[in-house]
Amino acid sequence: MSYPRTSRPRRAGAILAAALLLATTACTDQSAPAPAGGTVSVTGPLCAALPTGTEPGNPTALADLPVDQALTWMPTLTTFEAALRTSGLLTDLHQDGITLLAPTDDAFAKKFSDDTWDTLMTRDHDKLRTLLKAHLIAGTRPLDELAAAGTATTLDGVTLTVTRTGDTTRFGDTADAVCADYLATGARIHLVNAVLGPLPTTADGSGHRAH
Amino acid sequence: MRRHRAVLIALSTLLTASLTTIAAPASAAEPGQVTGLTVRQADGFATLAWQPVDGATDYQIERTPVDAAGTPTGTATIVGIWRPNRQINQESPTFADAGFNPGDRFQWRVRARFDTTEQPYSEPVAGTTTAPWGNPDVPGEQLRTQWETTHAAQYTSDTEEYAYTAAIDELSDRVRVVEIGRTVKNRPINMFVIGYPTPPATPEAVAATSPAAVNCNVHGNEPGDREACLIMARQLAFSTDPRVIDLLSHTTVLIVPTINGDGRAANTRGNSTGQDLNRDYSLIRQPETAAYVNMVRQYRPVAGYDGHEYGNSRAGDLPMLPPRHQNVAQPIFDESMDMIEGHMYTKGAEDGWWPCPYGCDGGGNVGLGEETILRNTLGLKNVVNSLLELRSSGGQTRPDEGNAANNRRRKTFSALWTFQQFLDYHRASLPDIKQARAESITFQAANTGRLVFRGSRPITAHPAPHPGSSPPPIDAPPADLILDNAPCAYRLTEEQYHGARTDGPTGAVTTAAERIADHGWKVIKVGDSYYVPLNQPERGLIPLLLDGQGVENLVDGERIYPTSTGRHTGPLTVTGFACLDDATVTGPVTVRSGAALVTTGTTITGPVNATGAAGVLLADTKITGPLRVTGTTDAVSLIDLTVTGPVDVSANRTDNQPLLVGNTVNGPLACAGNTTAPTNLNISNTVTGPRAGQCATL
Numbered sequence: 001m002s003y004p005r006t007s008r009p010r011r012a013g014a015i016l017a018a019a020l021l022l023a024t025t026a027c028t029d030q031s032a033p034a035p036a037g038g039t040v041s042v043t044g045p046l047c048a049a050l051p052t053g054t055e056p057g058n059p060t061a062l063a064d065l066p067v068d069q070a071l072t073w074m075p076t077l078t079t080f081e082a083a084l085r086t087s088g089l090l091t092d093l094h095q096d097g098i099t100l101l102a103p104t105d106d107a108f109a110k111k112f113s114d115d116t117w118d119t120l121m122t123r124d125h126d127k128l129r130t131l132l133k134a135h136l137i138a139g140t141r142p143l144d145e146l147a148a149a150g151t152a153t154t155l156d157g158v159t160l161t162v163t164r165t166g167d168t169t170r171f172g173d174t175a176d177a178v179c180a181d182y183l184a185t186g187a188r189i190h191l192v193n194a195v196l197g198p199l200p201t202t203a204d205g206s207g208h209r210a211h
Numbered sequence: 212m213r214r215h216r217a218v219l220i221a222l223s224t225l226l227t228a229s230l231t232t233i234a235a236p237a238s239a240a241e242p243g244q245v246t247g248l249t250v251r252q253a254d255g256f257a258t259l260a261w262q263p264v265d266g267a268t269d270y271q272i273e274r275t276p277v278d279a280a281g282t283p284t285g286t287a288t289i290v291g292i293w294r295p296n297r298q299i300n301q302e303s304p305t306f307a308d309a310g311f312n313p314g315d316r317f318q319w320r321v322r323a324r325f326d327t328t329e330q331p332y333s334e335p336v337a338g339t340t341t342a343p344w345g346n347p348d349v350p351g352e353q354l355r356t357q358w359e360t361t362h363a364a365q366y367t368s369d370t371e372e373y374a375y376t377a378a379i380d381e382l383s384d385r386v387r388v389v390e391i392g393r394t395v396k397n398r399p400i401n402m403f404v405i406g407y408p409t410p411p412a413t414p415e416a417v418a419a420t421s422p423a424a425v426n427c428n429v430h431g432n433e434p435g436d437r438e439a440c441l442i443m444a445r446q447l448a449f450s451t452d453p454r455v456i457d458l459l460s461h462t463t464v465l466i467v468p469t470i471n472g473d474g475r476a477a478n479t480r481g482n483s484t485g486q487d488l489n490r491d492y493s494l495i496r497q498p499e500t501a502a503y504v505n506m507v508r509q510y511r512p513v514a515g516y517d518g519h520e521y522g523n524s525r526a527g528d529l530p531m532l533p534p535r536h537q538n539v540a541q542p543i544f545d546e547s548m549d550m551i552e553g554h555m556y557t558k559g560a561e562d563g564w565w566p567c568p569y570g571c572d573g574g575g576n577v578g579l580g581e582e583t584i585l586r587n588t589l590g591l592k593n594v595v596n597s598l599l600e601l602r603s604s605g606g607q608t609r610p611d612e613g614n615a616a617n618n619r620r621r622k623t624f625s626a627l628w629t630f631q632q633f634l635d636y637h638r639a640s641l642p643d644i645k646q647a648r649a650e651s652i653t654f655q656a657a658n659t660g661r662l663v664f665r666g667s668r669p670i671t672a673h674p675a676p677h678p679g680s681s682p683p684p685i686d687a688p689p690a691d692l693i694l695d696n697a698p699c700a701y702r703l704t705e706e707q708y709h710g711a712r713t714d715g716p717t718g719a720v721t722t723a724a725e726r727i728a729d730h731g732w733k734v735i736k737v738g739d740s741y742y743v744p745l746n747q748p749e750r751g752l753i754p755l756l757l758d759g760q761g762v763e764n765l766v767d768g769e770r771i772y773p774t775s776t777g778r779h780t781g782p783l784t785v786t787g788f789a790c791l792d793d794a795t796v797t798g799p800v801t802v803r804s805g806a807a808l809v810t811t812g813t814t815i816t817g818p819v820n821a822t823g824a825a826g827v828l829l830a831d832t833k834i835t836g837p838l839r840v841t842g843t844t845d846a847v848s849l850i851d852l853t854v855t856g857p858v859d860v861s862a863n864r865t866d867n868q869p870l871l872v873g874n875t876v877n878g879p880l881a882c883a884g885n886t887t888a889p890t891n892l893n894i895s896n897t898v899t900g901p902r903a904g905q906c907a908t909l
Contacts, residue, residue, distance in 0.1 A: 049614040057364035075364050075615035078432075082478035109522075114432075114480045114487075121477050122485040 043143070046104070046178035046191055050074060063183040067100065070184035077191065079108040079117075080135075086121055087129045089136075093155075099137040099146075099188045101154075101171055103195045104178065109203060111195040116202040127199075130156055134197035140188045143169055143180040156197065172196055233338050243330030245270065245321045252341045254442075254631075255624025256309035258563040259319055261333060263304055267323035269294050272306050273332065274611075277318045281337050290611040293321075295676035296567075297527070297608075298560035307528075307563030309624045310609070310617030312362055314342035344446050351382035351449040358438045358623070363616040366434045367441060369398060369476050372468060375441060376401050383448035384409050385459060391467065392502025395483045395716045398472035400502050403444045404510075405466070407459030414509035417463045421645060421893060423637040424465040424512035424594075425630050426503065426585060429488045429519070431474025431481070435601045435622035436518025436630075440468045442623075443630050458638050465512055470499045484716050489519075490581065492588035493756060494763060495726050496715040503585070507592060508731040511892065513644050514550070514595045516633050517585045518626060521600035525607065527567035527678060528625050530600035531555060534590020535667035536580040537688060538751030540651030544668055546595045546644055554636040555629070556678055564628055565608075568670055569598055570683035578683030580667035582755045583763055591752035593651045595644050599629055649894045653873050655750035656850040657831035658792075658811045661695045662754050663688040665762050694760065699790035699809055700744040701757040701768030708734075708741040708766075723765050726756075733846035733867065735807040735826030737788045742771065744790070744809045746830040747848065748872075748892070782817075785824075791832075799836075802827060807845075818856075837878075840869075847889075849874055857881070860889060860906065871896055871909050882906035 040059040042050075051057035057073030065073075068090055071081040080102045084090055090098075108117065120128045133155035137146075146152050147164040152171070154160060160172045169177045175194040182189035232251040240246045247262035259272060272291035276284045291308055295301045311317060318337040323330040343359050345352030356375055357367040367375065380388040387410050392400045404410045404417060411417045427440035444466050447455060458464070469475055473483035481487045488500050495501040521530055533547030555566040569578040578598075582588055586598040601622040605612025612618040637644065666688020673679040708724050715721060724741075727734060732749060735742045745753055754760075759767035773792035775783075785802045791810040802808045802821035810832045818836040821827045826846040833852070839859045840847055847860060847869035857878040862885065863869055869889040871882075879900030882889055891909040902909065 051362070051364050051616070055364070055616075056361045073361070073364050075619065078366075078478050082476075086477050118479045118481045118485045118487075121479045122481065122483055 040181075040183050042179050042181050044177055044179035044191065046076065046193075050076065050179060059182055065184050067098070067184040067187035067189070070182065070187070070189065071100075071102070074102075074182075074189075074191070076104045076106070077102050079103075079105050083121065083128060083132060087125060087132055089129050089132050093136075095136075095138060095186070097138070097140040097186050099139060099141040099190070101135045101137070101175065101177075101190055101192050101196060103135065103175070103192055107175075107192065107194050111199075111201055111203055113202040113204065131195075131197050131199060134158060135192075140186065142188060143177055143190055146190075154196070158197075160196070233336055241331045243267075243323055243325070245323055245330075245333035248319070248321055248333040248336050250319055250336045250338045252338055253562070254341055254344055254446075254627055255313050255620060256307045256563070256628065257317075257319070257338065257340055258305055258307055258561075259321060259336075260303065260305045260563070261321050263302055264323040264330065266325050267330070268326055269324050270304060270306075271322050271324065271329070272308055273320045273322070274308060274311070274317050275319075275335075277316055277337055279316065281318065283318075287320075288611050290609065292608040292610070294608060296572075296678060296680060297565040299556050299677060300560050301676065303560070305560060305563035307625070307628070309621040310612060310614070311340055311620070312616070313340055313620075315340055344442060345449065349449070351379070352445070354378055354382075354445055356438060356441045358619075359442070363619040363623075366475075367438060369469070369472050372441065373399065373401070376403070376444075376468070379403070379444055379448045386410070386444070386448045391506045392470075392498055394471070394473045394499055395497065395719070396473045398476075400470050400472065400499065401468065402506065403448075403464070403466040403468075405444070405447045405459060405464040406462075407456055410463055415890070417465075418509070418511035419893060420461075420463045421513045421641060422463040422465050422510055423634055424467070424507070424510070424515040425633070426467050426470065426515065426517045428469045428475055429471050429517065429585065431471050431477060431479050433480075433518075433520035433601075434475060435520050435619065436599065436626040437468050437475070438619075438623040439626035439630060440466050440518070443627055444468070454635075458634050461638060462641070463510075464634060465506075465510055467503065467506070470503055489517075489585055490583040492585045493582045493591075493752060494714070494765060495729055496720070498716070498719060501721065501726070501729050504588070505729045507589070507594070508729065512594055513641075513648055513893075514633070514637050515585075515589050516597055516599050516630060517589075518630075519598060519600045520603050520622065521569075522603045523570075523572075524602065524604045525572040526600070526602045527565040527571050528602055528621075529555070529559070529564055529566040529629055530569040530571055530598075530602070531566050531629075532569035532578045532586060532598045532670075532683065534587045534594075534596060535578070535670070535686070536582050536587040536590060536751070537663045537666045537668055538582075538755070539587065539590035539668070540593065540654045540751070542647035542650045542654070543590050543593055543595055546640075546647035547590065547597055548670075549643070550595060550633075550636050550640070551597055552679060554640070555632060558632050558635075559678070562628065564625055565678060566629075567678040568682040569600060571678070571681050576684060578667075578670075579686045580663075580665050580688075581763075582665075582752060588752070591755075592749055593648050593655070595647060599626065601626055645893070649873060652748045652892065652894060653831070653851040655748050656746050656811075656848075656872075658697060658699070658745045658750055659831075660697070661693055662697050662751070664692040664694070664755060664758070664760050665689075666692060692760065692762070694754070694758070696772075697745060697754070698770035699746075699773045699792060699811075700742045700771040700788075701753065702771050702788075703741040703743065703757070703766060703768050705739060705741075707768065726765065728867075731867070733826065733828060733848050733870075735788070735828070735845045737805065737807050737825050740788075742788055742807060742809075742826070743768070744826075744828045746809060746811045746828055746850070748850070748870075804842075805844075843869075848872075852876075854878065857900070861885065861904075863887075871906060876900070879903070880906050880909075882909075 062070040136155040175192040180190040234249045251258045270293040275287040316339040318335040320332040322332040357371040428437035491500040589596040667686035670682035756765040757768035794813040799817040802824040804823035807826040823842040828848040830850040843863040850872040852874040873894045876898040881903040882905035
């Protein structure tokens with residue numbers, strides 16, 4: 001990979017403004033059925049902490065983006081987004097429709113130490129891909145549909161229970177949906193508050209990572 | 212770069228002069244009610260100040276979005292908790308509210324609490340917050356980072372960083388962007404070199420301005436400081452504020468936004484090999500850290516900050532820590548402490564930010580003496596500096612940061628405040644910094660006192676409540692990591708010096724020789740051996756890498772002790788490697804071709820003549836009689852000498868700069884025909900006679 005320094009003068013502001021314009025211009029798309037009125041509504045206790053209304057990255061603005069692009073607009077998914085990108089999994093899968101159970105940054109921080117995570121990201125890519133597959137479900141599945149089915153099989157071959165208690169929908173034993181039903185092109189994204197899969201917890205919970 | 216247009220400068224001056232403080236209307240206060248609330252807008256934050264209430268245990272800060280007419284457009288939220296340990300002067304409470312979208316309008320109220328009992332709110336004060344810096348209609352000023360454009364939903368990507376950086380480079384005469392290296396994955400590591408009206412043309416010329424350096428992003432998953440650096444680069448490049456012009460007229464600002472571009476792109480702490488780069492600044496196994504150390508050698512910043520984020524939710528807003536390793540010279544430690552406790556604590560109390568020692572409030576086992584950490588490495592390179600942490604979460608005092616954007620903005624704008632304050636500190640304290648640096652370099656070169664391989668200077672606790680009431684652990688050096696009898700030099704074999712190594716990225720592992728060269732240490736080859744004398748400015752760091760007792764060393768070098776101490780009368784002829792310490796020589800000293808002379812604490816009466824020597828490294832030495840060093844092949848270093856008689860440093864053939872640092876010459880000083888021009892490291896020599904040739908300005 002090579003990243004030559006830009007030698008040609010560019011106006012970054014104009015480029016960014018154009019990108020922003022593109023991202024905030026939501027329109028309907030045959031493959032991503034947006035709800036009536038063209039707005040996407042997401043549900044869950046974390047949604048208020050994410051871009052809302054007309055802010056850049058609001059749910060409606062993401063509905064027509066490819067899923068890898070949509071993930072970059074969710075400020076609490078930086079770990080998951082980078083992991084998917086690093087693994088190359090989405091490109092390799094060629095799924096027509098896919099559902100992502102996306103653990104938040106806090107969920108990853110609770111699960112893995114920095115050392116464990118860096119090892120997964122820099123060396124153990126097979127293990128990383130298996131971990132990520134534990135968060136992917138074939139088809140674009142709304143949360144209500146998954147809850148009604150009661151189970152869901154992830155791409156690592158594991159069948160999870162999906163249980164709904166009150167307003168809370170839980171995958172497996174610990175992962176609650178905290179902001180569900182984001183749309184992207186050919187994809188549904190449900191943010192969850194715990195990492196799925198069999199890898200052991202290595203975070204020590206102190207939060208005292210030395211500088 | 213291109214020429215500014217005067218009309219644009221005039222226009223932007225008009226637009227940037229907009230600092231206002233708005234106060235609540237005076238009215239009769241209820242018992243326990245906060246009075247005198249004022250709100251002052253700044254870049255990305257608003258400083259609230261109020262009259263303290265007798266008996267208050269803490270204060271709550273409420274913020275409500277309002278329209279131009281003052282009608283609320285959203286819900287009132289408690290965004291801040293003021294506690295007495297936030298600041299050194301609790302009788303003048305302040306709070307920097309941050310996290311809001313810059314440019315939006317709010318009203319604020321403050322109320323005291325007696326334990327948990329809430330008292331009446333103050334009268335409200337409304338204000339429009341300061342929009343992102345730079346007039347959208349002025350070229351250059353109009354640039355925005357991806358982070359700003361996306362309202363902090365996205366961090367600025369690598370390619371957006373390069374485009375933004377190139378645009379600033381293109382549009383500002385004050386900025387030169389240089390690539391100081393490449394990452395393992397070949398991403399460029401860029402540095403802004405910023406001066407007014409233009410930055411000096413060469414690294415040596417920049418070094419002569421005693422630059423200030425900010426390292427913004429070493430851990431890829433700690434991106435808050437980097438966004439502050441990108442914004443600050445734009446401000447420094449285009450602002451017509453007299454403060455900025457004044458700063459840049461007196462020094463050069465060095466900003467490295469991203470040394471860990473691979474880690475940033477993958478959002479990992481380490482680089483693409485998994486190496487934590489802030490455990491690698493001494494060993495410089497990785498190209499990223501080697502690039503930074505190489506930059507420090509060439510540009511010689513005298514002061515620095517190193518940006519991080521910190522997971523301890525009980526910490527202050529801005530944990531900071533000086534270089535603590537006990538081999539760091541006392542004046543560097545003291546001045547770094549003064550930067551933190553003198554400047555940052557004082558300014559934090561004025562502006563409402565909460566700096567504190569790293570580890571503050573139950574910080575655990577952090578902030579110690581590893582020389583692999585940039586804070587300590589820079590201290591061992593005689594750079595006044597501090598670590599900066601941005602508390603990752605809102606913690607107990609900023610309850611509204613569940614919102615990701617609010618949290619990101621508070622962190623970045625607190626970093627921006629710190630870095631701007633760092634530049635103000637540098638501007639105000641440069642004479643003190645330079646004095647501390649000069650004293651430290653001469654202290655180190657004298658090679659006196661014990662060495663420790665690990666262990667920190669204590670950070671004294673202030674009586675609570677105070678930001679400094681809970682410093683990091685003592686971290687005294689254990690007995691088995693103390694060396695009371697420091698050697699004169701380390702001797703390395705050919706295999707140790709040039710041999711292949713395995714500690715580094717596959718296919719790009721550097722030799723000990725390359726790493727020593729990056730650090731800038733003088734090395735003398737005599738016979739088959741490579742000698743690294745300790746009478747050098749980085750004396751505190753050399754043993755940590757070259758001694759077998761070093762905890763994370765490079766090689767197990769052989770300790771070489773002085774070959775002569777005490778009295779010597781009569782001619783002294785040096786063949787091979789000679790080290791004089793605490794010696795008195797009466798008689799002429801001759802250093803033969805291919806030989807090396809190292810001295811400390813020595814008095815020589817008689818001429819000293821080295822012709823074609825391998826190395827001449829003299830420090831803390833008195834010489835009566837002419838001193839002549841010519842034709843040297845490997846290294847020349849003259850530090851803190853007192854010479855009565857002429858000094859001639861000529862025709863030396865070293866590929867590294869001969870050092871003439873802080874000497875007193877009672878006589879003429881002449882330098883001519885040296886392959887590499889000598890430097891004084893910005894520490895002047897006192898010369899009574901004429902200075903000639905390459906030494907004319909030293």
